[in-house]
Amino acid sequence: MTQSVISNPTGTRPSRFLDLHALQAVARMRFVTRQQIEGTYTGRHRSSQQGGSTEFVDYREYSPGEDLRRLDWKVLGRTDRQVVRLYQDEMNLVCTLAIDASNSMRFGAHTGQTKLEYAQYLATGMSHVIGRQQDQVGLAVLAGGLRDVLAPGGTLGHVFRVQQAVENLKTEPITDLAGGLRELFARLPRRGVLALFSDFLVDDLEKTFASIRLFRHRRWEVIPLHLVHPDEERLPDGVAYRFEGMENEGTVPCSPREIRQEYEKRFEQHAAAVRGLALAAGCDYRRVSTAVPYMQTLGSFLVERKG
């Protein structure tokens, strides 16, 4: 198996969330979209353009795992370069990774990994996969609105910048997911794929999904990745706790034992509401437990979408 060596064109160290060794497990997997996309370059994705033109357009580097029949053997023989011929009827994936950077994403530190760190790992891995298949990946950081955005790009340097930005994420106590998504929608003219990493612990789910529906109306593929920590699904054991809100929500002393049933009921109601709204909006909803290793999540995600 040929190992792809990613060189860092910026000269900085790779992101600590980039575990190339672990990502070897998905080396042969592709991030495949289920919808027709529109991209700058032709790629692996079914185009929305009708007609099926075969006109030669350009060459691009051969990615290991691609169909060998697409390899331009003449160029290989002449130049010893592994390239494939691009035709008009093949387009690029444009994927934007939107990460919820509210304080609630920092939950889980007591278990060694927060939801945010999990999202960082997952997003970094996803960006690596997308960059490797020479699609475009961008980044949006959502906190009290749209805080940072990196428009999708396909170059290695851009992918590195995305990964660095993911690594340097800082959270904010205020969450305005809906507002951030609306801003993002306005900033991205071309449709593509929006992978939203969030715990969806917002005040108004309806408002948030109204913003998501804006993307859907423009025929974006939206993949809400609902990050859930096990200690959110089930309160920790113990007689007395004083829970502190992570977004200026005050404290609540209680005995988890006494409210466990009621809490779990309410949490599942919330999760069901998120799923229901996501499915109703035509999104590809995924509930991701941070107890599951991120590579397992990424692998199963890519496998399911292989098509």
Add this chain to the structure above:
Amino acid sequence: MNLLHPWYLVALAAGVLPVVVHFLTRPRPRVLPLSTIRFVRQAVQQRRARHRLRDWIVLLLRSLAVALLALAFARPLIGAKHTSSAPSGHTARVVILDQSQSMAAVSNGVQAFERARAAAASHLTYAPGLQVDLILAAAKPRATFTSPSSNFGAFRDALASVRPRSESLNLKATIDLAGEILAKAPQGNTRELVVVSDFQRSNWVSADFSPLPKDTAIRLESVAPRQTPANLGILRVGAQGRTGQGRQTKLEVEVGNYSGTPRDVEVELSVAGASYRLRGHCSPAMSTVLITNVVLNGGGWQRGEARLVDAQDALPADDSRSFALDVRPPLSYLLVTRDSPQPHASSSHFLELALVPIKPRDGIQAERVVRADPDSIDRQTAGSADVIVLDHPGRLSSETIRLLASLLRRGRAMLYVAAEPIDASNLSLLADAAGSDLKMPVQFTPPPADSTRDGLFIASHRADQGVFAAFGENVGADIAPLRFGGGLDSRRLETGLADDILATYSDRSACLVVTACGAGRLAVLNADLNRSNLPASPVFVPLIGELVGRLMARTGITDAIPSGELAVSYLPAEVTAASGLKVVGPAGNAAGPEEFSADSGLVVWRWDDAGPPGVYEVKRGDSTVFALATGIPPVESDLTTIDPHLLTGRLAGGRTIQFRAAGADESVPETAWAWIVAACVGCMLLEIGALKLFRT
């Protein structure tokens, strides 16, 4: 509420222990940032109200359980004001010990009085600040001291020697005395009255505690057994009518059966050296009169006794009763008349023959008629006659009138044959002298001077009365031929009884009147026998005989004087002087007070508190001139006790009265603290239930 062990209440402080423990042992909460705190808050708010309620309920139940446990140990005394044998502070206490005869009843082998003695002793023991007095209560209450005292030794001695008396309980006098003694207690002292009695219904049904000071705490301790014991008793013994020597006399014995079952009784009657057996069947809760005929040949005062044979009841003292009988010689008549004593056809002689129709044989004591002139009657002569007959007495002197009136009131029988106009005046004066004791149904008046009373016949008569009833159904035919002359007119007096008019003439004047006067009886035959055909009629002798019999019949029976009560007795008329009289008791020794006084020529014997049961004789020399029997008051035979609720309720007069059986535990019955402990356990069970209800 008083507490036997008040210091246990310190344990009440333990009631706050659960609270302290709750707060001290609350686990320190672990601080944890939580992203989903909104759901926690919602869940907490949902359950907060319920859990807060649960926590308060559990805390309250736990504290209550601890408090109840402490209270159970403290042994509270709940209920009416408690008079303990251990008073606090200065206390004046009067203890009344019932000494009446019913207290001698035996139940389960123990006499009620012995229980009472022990109960009274418990209230007469020394305690700091306590002063007491003891009242022995019977017919007359007797207090050991006139005011509360701390001489407990004297009370101890008094209690040791006291016995039940053959008397009834004079409750009013006893309460009055207790009130006087308690009123002498200094202000500020606690006043207590303790009554130890069997609370016999007949004595206590009219209880009145109002003479006691208002702040007196009253405690009644009953020594009566739970179930009223069965008792038989001889309530009364006496003779019906005049007891004549040699003549048949009916003796009556009244037996009371105070039990729930009928009893066959046998009474042994002893009198004049002879014994008689009476048998009968007594229904439950009733009295039965047994009658026997006896012939007493001995004259004078005879002592006797009636005794129940094999009674086997609770109160042996009332199984016998003494009695005294005055066995009178054959009737003697005193014929007061101005007629010549020479036998001739005159009304007085007709009467004499009718009174004693059969001449007695020589040597045989028999009835006799003594003729006397009205001007020569003396007290002794008149007093010795059983029946005084007046016929044509002429004008009677005022002294004679007074003598006759007093004899009438004293129980003599008198037959007045009103023949002449002067008899109207005599009868009027006699009525005045007798006063309210004589209520004549008619007033006799002289007939008008221009009228003559002749040929009168009996127009109406009382056939149901003994005088005419003896003639049977033919009485009408027997009296129809009778014609009367002479006599007096009469007019009805509403102050007298119409029933006393036994016959009426055809001119509506009274023919025959029989009326009571004190203890005696007066009959008036309104006719001149010289002018009537009655003496020639075959009905004359039986009519006079029946009339005498009616005059001699007694409506009451001589009852024994209740022991301990006031006895006032008029000695027989033949006892004319008080000097030289002495009283001899049942044992033959001197007994009773010799308080003899004269009253209108009669001797009166006053005895303030009649002695124990027996026959007491008044003697002059060796001769018994009078005798009376004393006995246990009949009410003492009924041992039924009064309902305690009556005493503590209606009869309490608004006071708080404590009633209990003597010897019962002074503190709250066992069930009281047991209930408190049960309540404590209940609280703990409720706590478990609450926790399960709230699912924790």
